[in-house]
Amino acid sequence: MPRVTIDGFEMDVAPGTTILQACLQRGHEIPHYCYHDGLSIAGNCRMCLVDVEKQPKLVIGCYTPVAEGMVVHTENDKVKNARSAMMEFFLINHPLDCPICDQAGECRLQDYAVTHGTGKSRYTEPKLALAKAVDIGPHVTLDQERCIQCSRCIRFCDEVTKTGELGFFDRGERSQIGIFPGRSLDNAYSGNVVDLCPVGALTLKEFRFQTRVWYLRNTSTICAGCARGCNVVVGVGQQPTLMTTSGQLDDRIKRIVPRVNADVNDWWICDEGRLSYLREQGATRLVPAMPYDAAVAKAGAILAAAARAGTLGAILSPRLVCEDVFAWKTALEAFGGGPMRVHPLRRGEDDGLLIRADKGANSTGAGWILGQSFGATAPFKARTLLVVGDTLDPADTFVPEPGSAAEIVYVGPFVTPASRAAAVSIPAASWSEADGTFVSFEGRAQRVRRCHLPLGQDARPGWRIALDVLHAAKLDAPAWTSADDVLAAIAAKVPELEGVTPAAMGLLGVPARGTVGA
Amino acid sequence: MEQDPHLVLEGTLLGAYAIRASVAYIYIRGEFVHGTRVLERAVAEAYAANYAGANVLGSGWSCDLIVHRGAGAYICGEETALMSSLEGDRGYPRLKPPFPAASGVWKCPTTINNVETVANIPFIVERGAAWFSSVGKPPKNTGPKLYCLSGHVKRPGVYEAPLGLPMRELIEELGGGMLHTDRPLKAVIPGGSSVPVLRADECDLDLDFDSLMAKGTMLGSAGIMVMDSSVCMVAAMARIAHFYHHESCGQCTPCREGCGWLERILNRIETGLGLPSDLDLLLSVSDNIMGNTICALGDAAAMPTISFVKKFEEEFRHHIEHKTCLTGTLAMQGVR
Numbered sequence: 001m002p003r004v005t006i007d008g009f010e011m012d013v014a015p016g017t018t019i020l021q022a023c024l025q026r027g028h029e030i031p032h033y034c035y036h037d038g039l040s041i042a043g044n045c046r047m048c049l050v051d052v053e054k055q056p057k058l059v060i061g062c063y064t065p066v067a068e069g070m071v072v073h074t075e076n077d078k079v080k081n082a083r084s085a086m087m088e089f090f091l092i093n094h095p096l097d098c099p100i101c102d103q104a105g106e107c108r109l110q111d112y113a114v115t116h117g118t119g120k121s122r123y124t125e126p127k128l129a130l131a132k133a134v135d136i137g138p139h140v141t142l143d144q145e146r147c148i149q150c151s152r153c154i155r156f157c158d159e160v161t162k163t164g165e166l167g168f169f170d171r172g173e174r175s176q177i178g179i180f181p182g183r184s185l186d187n188a189y190s191g192n193v194v195d196l197c198p199v200g201a202l203t204l205k206e207f208r209f210q211t212r213v214w215y216l217r218n219t220s221t222i223c224a225g226c227a228r229g230c231n232v233v234v235g236v237g238q239q240p241t242l243m244t245t246s247g248q249l250d251d252r253i254k255r256i257v258p259r260v261n262a263d264v265n266d267w268w269i270c271d272e273g274r275l276s277y278l279r280e281q282g283a284t285r286l287v288p289a290m291p292y293d294a295a296v297a298k299a300g301a302i303l304a305a306a307a308r309a310g311t312l313g314a315i316l317s318p319r320l321v322c323e324d325v326f327a328w329k330t331a332l333e334a335f336g337g338g339p340m341r342v343h344p345l346r347r348g349e350d351d352g353l354l355i356r357a358d359k360g361a362n363s364t365g366a367g368w369i370l371g372q373s374f375g376a377t378a379p380f381k382a383r384t385l386l387v388v389g390d391t392l393d394p395a396d397t398f399v400p401e402p403g404s405a406a407e408i409v410y411v412g413p414f415v416t417p418a419s420r421a422a423a424v425s426i427p428a429a430s431w432s433e434a435d436g437t438f439v440s441f442e443g444r445a446q447r448v449r450r451c452h453l454p455l456g457q458d459a460r461p462g463w464r465i466a467l468d469v470l471h472a473a474k475l476d477a478p479a480w481t482s483a484d485d486v487l488a489a490i491a492a493k494v495p496e497l498e499g500v501t502p503a504a505m506g507l508l509g510v511p512a513r514g515t516v517g518a
Numbered sequence: 519m520e521q522d523p524h525l526v527l528e529g530t531l532l533g534a535y536a537i538r539a540s541v542a543y544i545y546i547r548g549e550f551v552h553g554t555r556v557l558e559r560a561v562a563e564a565y566a567a568n569y570a571g572a573n574v575l576g577s578g579w580s581c582d583l584i585v586h587r588g589a590g591a592y593i594c595g596e597e598t599a600l601m602s603s604l605e606g607d608r609g610y611p612r613l614k615p616p617f618p619a620a621s622g623v624w625k626c627p628t629t630i631n632n633v634e635t636v637a638n639i640p641f642i643v644e645r646g647a648a649w650f651s652s653v654g655k656p657p658k659n660t661g662p663k664l665y666c667l668s669g670h671v672k673r674p675g676v677y678e679a680p681l682g683l684p685m686r687e688l689i690e691e692l693g694g695g696m697l698h699t700d701r702p703l704k705a706v707i708p709g710g711s712s713v714p715v716l717r718a719d720e721c722d723l724d725l726d727f728d729s730l731m732a733k734g735t736m737l738g739s740a741g742i743m744v745m746d747s748s749v750c751m752v753a754a755m756a757r758i759a760h761f762y763h764h765e766s767c768g769q770c771t772p773c774r775e776g777c778g779w780l781e782r783i784l785n786r787i788e789t790g791l792g793l794p795s796d797l798d799l800l801l802s803v804s805d806n807i808m809g810n811t812i813c814a815l816g817d818a819a820a821m822p823t824i825s826f827v828k829k830f831e832e833e834f835r836h837h838i839e840h841k842t843c844l845t846g847t848l849a850m851q852g853v854r
Contacts, residue, residue, distance in 0.1 A: 043613045044770045046810055057809040063613050085806035089775035122799055125782045149768065168608060168768070171591070173778040175768030 002068040007075055013066045020048050020061035023074060030074055031083060031112050033090075033198045034150040035062035037260075038267040040159055042151050047112070049082045050074045058082055083116040092123040093173070094199070095145045103200030105213040109148065130176065137165075137185030139205050139271055140194060144176050147201035153177065153193035160268065161353070163187040177201070188355060191274045192267070195257055206275055207255045211237050219451040220259055220507055222438050224319055224431040225273035227358040229440030230265035231508065232256050232273070234432060234451040251452045253277035253432060261508050264444065270355050277432065279392055284415040285456035286427040292458055293472070296465065298424045299409045300473030306384030306407070307336035313382025314340040316370075317389025317412070318360020321436025321448055322497070323486040324428075324462030325366045328388055328411075330489075331466040334475045338382065342366045345391055356441055359393075361431075365439030368496040368514055383407065387418040388462060390430075411465055413456055427459040434461035435483040437490075437500070439512055445500045446509030519546070519553045519633055523560035527583065529639035531569060534581045537629060541582045544633075545600050548590035557585045592765035596813045597630040599767065610769045611813035634664055654681035659726035663737075669706075669744035670697040682726040689721075689744060701746040705830075709738025711758045712818030714825030735825070750845045751830040752837050755823060756784035762819035773816035776807040780823055787834060790841030797834055800827050 001012040006023060013022045018041075020030050033045035041063050048061040053071040058079065061072075073079060090109060098104045130144035154166045154177065165185045169178040179185060185193070194204045216235035223230040235257070237250040256277055258269040288295060306312035314332055316325055325342075332338055345359040360366070384407040392414070410422035413430035433454040439445050454460070463486050470477035480486050484502055491500050496514025504510045519526055526544070534542045544561075546554050561583050564570045570583040586604055588594045594603045598612035601623045622628020638661060642650045654660040659681045665688055668674045672694030679692070685706065689695065696703060703718040708725065714735040716723075723729045730737050745754065759781040768774040783800055786792050804820035811817065827834055836844045 041613070043812060046771045046812075049810060060613075082806070082810055085810070086771055089771045089779075089806070092775050092779060122802075123779060125779070125786075148771070149774065170768075172763060172766035172768040173774055175774065 002066050002070070004066045004068075004070045004072060006072045015065075017066050018062055019050055019052075019059075019064050019066060019070075019072055019074075022066050023061065028074070030061045031108075031116055032062055033108060033148060034152060036152055036155075036196060036267075038160065039152060039155040039196075042155065045086070045148070045150050047083065047086050049079060049086070051076055051078050080116070083112075084118050087113055087117040088121060088123070090148050091117070091121055092125075093128045093145070094148065095127060097146075101146065101200040102203045102208055102213075103146075103197075107200060108198035128173065136179045137190050139190050139275070140185050141203050141205055141208060142177065143201050143203070146199050147177050148199055149175060149177070150198060151177075152196040152198070153202060156189075156193055156196055157185070157187065160192070161187045161189050166193075188270050188272070188351065189268055189353065191271045192258070192269070195267075204255065204274075206278065210254050211250075216254060217452075219449050220447075221432070221449040221451060222361070222446045222509075223256065223269060223273040223276065224361040224438070224448070225270070225276045225359070226356040227360055227363055227441035228265065228354050228356050229361065229438055229442075229444060229446050229509070230269045230273055230354060231259040231261040231446070232269060233259050234277070236452045252281060252455065253451065259507075263508065264440065264442075264446075265354055268354060270353075272355070280413075280430055280432070283390075283392060283413075285459070286410075286413060286415050286419055286425055287456075288427055288458045289425065292426070292460075292468075295424055295426045296468040297472040299411075299426060300469045300475075302384060302407060302409055302423060303332075303335050303386060303469065304473050304475075306382075307332075307338060309383075310338075311383035312336070312338035312386070313384070314338060314386040314388065316340065316342050316366060317391055318342050318345050318358075318363040318366050319391070319431065320362060320366060320389040320462060321434070321438060321483075322362060322365040322369060322445075322490055323436045323483045324388065324466070325362070325369045326490045326494070327463035327466035327480075327486055328386070329369060330478060331470050332386070334470055334477070335473070340370050341372060342370060343391065345393070347393070358441060359391075361440075362438045364441055364443060364514075365437065365445070365497070368439065368512075369490065369494050385409070386411070387422070388412060389428075390414045390416060411462060413459060426465055427456045428462045428465060429454045429459045430456070433459065436461075437483075437487055437505070439497070439514075440509075443496075443512050443514050444509045445497065445505055445512045447502060447505045447507070519550075520556050522637075523557050524564070525637050525640060526557070526633055527560055527564050527569070529636035530583065531564070531574070531581060532639045532643055533629070533631065533636060535574075535577075535579060538579065539581060539629075541584065543604060543623070544583070544585045545594070545604060546585060546587055547594070548588045550587075554585060554587055561585055591767070592761075593767040593813070593815055596815065599813065600630065601628065608767070610767055611815075613812060638662070655724065655726055659728055663725070663740055665692075665725065666739070666741045667693050667744070668742070670701065670746040670749075671695065671744050672697055682724045682729070684724050685721050685742075688725060688742065693744070696744075696746055698746060698748075701748050703744065704747045704749055705745045705751065707741075707743040707745075707822070709736045710741040711743070711761060712814075712821060713738045714821050715829060717829050748845055750788070750843050751826055751833045752784065752788045752843070755826040756781065756788045758822050758826075759784050759819065762815065766815060766819070770812045770816075772807040772810045773819065776803055776816065777819045779803055780807075780819060784823075787837050790837060792834075792838040794838055796838065797827055797831065800824075 003012050023030050030048045032048040034042040043060050043063045049058040050061045051073040052059050132143050134142040136142045157166045158164050165179055165183045168175050194202045215238045217238050219234050221234055223232045234253055235255045237252055237254045256274050260267050346357050347359050349357050386409045388411045390412045408422040410419040410425040411428050413428050419425040432451040435450050436448045438448050467477045490497050498513050500512055530542050572580045588603055591609045593599045594609040596611045599609040603609040618628040618630055651660045662678050663681045665677045677692045706716045706721050708730055720733055727737050763777040763781040766773045766777045783796050787796055804823045807816040807820045833844050
């Protein structure tokens with residue numbers, strides 16, 4: 001391994017590592033715009049210029065591999081001067097519209113202007129006036145004036161989605177990012193260019209002007225859009241001036257962005273997952289028809305009677321967290337048992353990148369808990385059916401053989417055909433409203449976190465409702481007080497999930513035992 | 519290319535044969551329509567005579583000869599930008615390494631040479647390396663050179679002469695002397711607009727690589743521009759900056775943003791709107807471009823700027839302080 005000296009630190013670095021990467025390994029970031037771990041190297045922003053001894057000129061850290069005995073300076077005057085020169089160049093034609101720019105607060109141009117800029121510009125000429133709010137796709141808006149021509153978005157469309165919608169047009173100072181004639185930035189991953197854009201040139205239509213990023217409360221969780229289990233960060237609006245009701249914060253999801261996990265989704269998420277919160281917010285929340293205590297009592301009575309008669313069955317959404325599935329399994333067994341199954345949720349095809357046809361975010365985990373392999377959907381008939389969860393698919397009634405069940409007990413966040421047909425329906429927390437565990441199609445157990453308080457009236461985590469139904473029916477219920485308690489019970493009972501704990505999962509999840517040798 | 523295209527083709531094919539290349543491209547700037555037509559006719563003749571194509575002259579070696587027109591970009595003279603353009607992409611220079619000899623056009627090992635260089639090959643093959651080394655100023659500055667003389671001389675044109683030709687001889691004898699006898703020499707750009715300018719008092723030198731290097735400039739393309747006393751150096755520099763502003767490919771930041779900035783500062787000085795701080799600003803912006811870019815185009819804009827400002831500071835200051843031009847010619851021409 002080459003031994004290099006960077007800013008006085010000697011370190012051994014794997015051959016082929018670039019200076020910029022070597023610095024990152026040390027926890028030191030060389031400022032950069034065009035470089036991105038997930039894309040090819042363009043070397044065009046010139047922000048990462050560093051001084052390598054015995055080299056006549058500064059070299060770019062993103063492209064220059066380390067070599068044995070190399071001595072690098074990333075913070076000497078020569079480098080600092082070059083950096084502030086680059087910042088000045090970037091800013092001469094960049095509008096000073098931070099107050100109305102959505103990127104403000106998470107803008108690399110702002111960040112580096114503060115850390116590496118001079119604080120004032122020597123450029124006194126008028127800035128270039130270019131097109132604002134150019135519509136380049138269903139989800140993405142382009143501001144030409146803010147663009148710094150780093151080409152990240154172009155490279156993303158060329159290299160990751162391989163759809164090639166974007167390119168540079170014209171030349172020199174007049175060069176602009178643009179969409180090829182007759183094309184639209186409408187690939188299934190178009191929103192990622194917004195995350196990639198280091199400045200406010202590309203913004204997401206759905207997030208544009210919704211809030212300032214510093215008002216967001218961010219929670220690391222897992223996307224529930226399909227069985228991939230992409231790691232995401234959910235930003236919830238916390239802007240006091242947008243109070244929906246006096247004294248209440250605007251406690252709703254404003255955006256979902258990817259969280260890097262090299263084992264799952266790398267740096268990306270699909271547009272469907274990114275915008276999945278809109279579908280949830282657009283769905284009608286279930287409103288309790290009776291007080292909670294009365295509802296769980298009625299549900300308990302119906303389930304107990306059906307279990308005694310041997311006519312009880314249950315169907316569960318593959319979008320439920322493991323904790324809910326396990327709690328309802330425990331409850332059903334306490335009532336006396338009955339067939340349970342996971343409702344299959346498939347749409348479209350696997351696309352070879354991230355999107356899976358299996359839209360059940362926890363199909364694998366639910367299947368493990370119920371001892372049912374995914375796809376085993378042998379129809380069963382039950383006179384009384386417990387239906388838990390949602391599919392959020394208007395075309396999916398989520399009830400087997402409609403009309404086959406005489407009596408339905410529904411537990412879920414939204415109004416569905418099942419809830420309308422139910423004898424009793426109990427509102428539950430949705431995906432973003434309760435803690436839990438998803439198991440991806442690859443068998444990776446990952447932590448789902450509560451991002452905000454339940455928006456549905458009287459909505460609670462599903463596992464808690466299961467316990468309350470047991471209590472109401474005067475049956476023994478486990479003494480769980482948190483999702484972690486339920487998970488501990490799961491780990492003890494379900495062999496595939498043995499050893500899965502919140503600590504083991506951490507932020508990036510853990511391959512569950514069930515996948516070993518699979 | 520236009521007058522003796524077969525010389526270029528012969529040199530190209532000899533070079534290709536030497537490295538056993540299977541294809542040779544002649545990349546020609548898009549504006550050179552006539553040159554393209556001449557070359558294409560010559561290529562067809564070469565194919566007809568089996569100097570190119572399959573099994574050249576029964577040697578078992580095959581080489582295709584392809585004339586490729588660019589779309590009119592100065593930057594495509596930069597060898598890696600040329601390759602990008604040849605491949606059908608934007609004419610963007612590439613990061614180096616890899617150098618073309620290792621990975622060039624379509625990732626194949628590639629050698630790229632100027633037409634002038636290639637045209638020397640037939641003579642060297644015919645007369646030997648010793649002959650080539652005997653022309654000019656041995657040991658290091660040898661061979662014939664094409665000097666492209668332009669500007670205020672009586673007979674501008676392309677002159678072939680040995681390397682090391684004294685500049686005075688080129689201007690006075692080959693060029694027929696200054697265009698106007700009452701306007702003395704003021705400055706010479708010796709190697710194309712990208713190299714540092716020489717004042718008249720620096721012009722007693724030989725035109726070869728080392729002599730010009732010693733004076734802090736370069737022979738470059740040997741495009742020698744002669745300027746007499748009527749020339750406003752501010753206007754001349756503004757025109758040069760306009761060129762680089764227009765031709766910058768825009769790929770990397772310092773050149774993309776800096777070239778336009780330089781031109782705007784120079785324009786405002788020329789039109790009498792300059793500030794006393796502008797000369798330092800020009801030098802500083804040039805310095806910030808120099809050496810920080812992917813290719814040499816940024817340097818090409820910065821080097822003349824620095825030399826013009828330093829060597830003709832008096833003229834620049836006059837523009838700023840008096841809002842008139844020392845040359846008394848067409849000053850204040852307005853923003854170009």
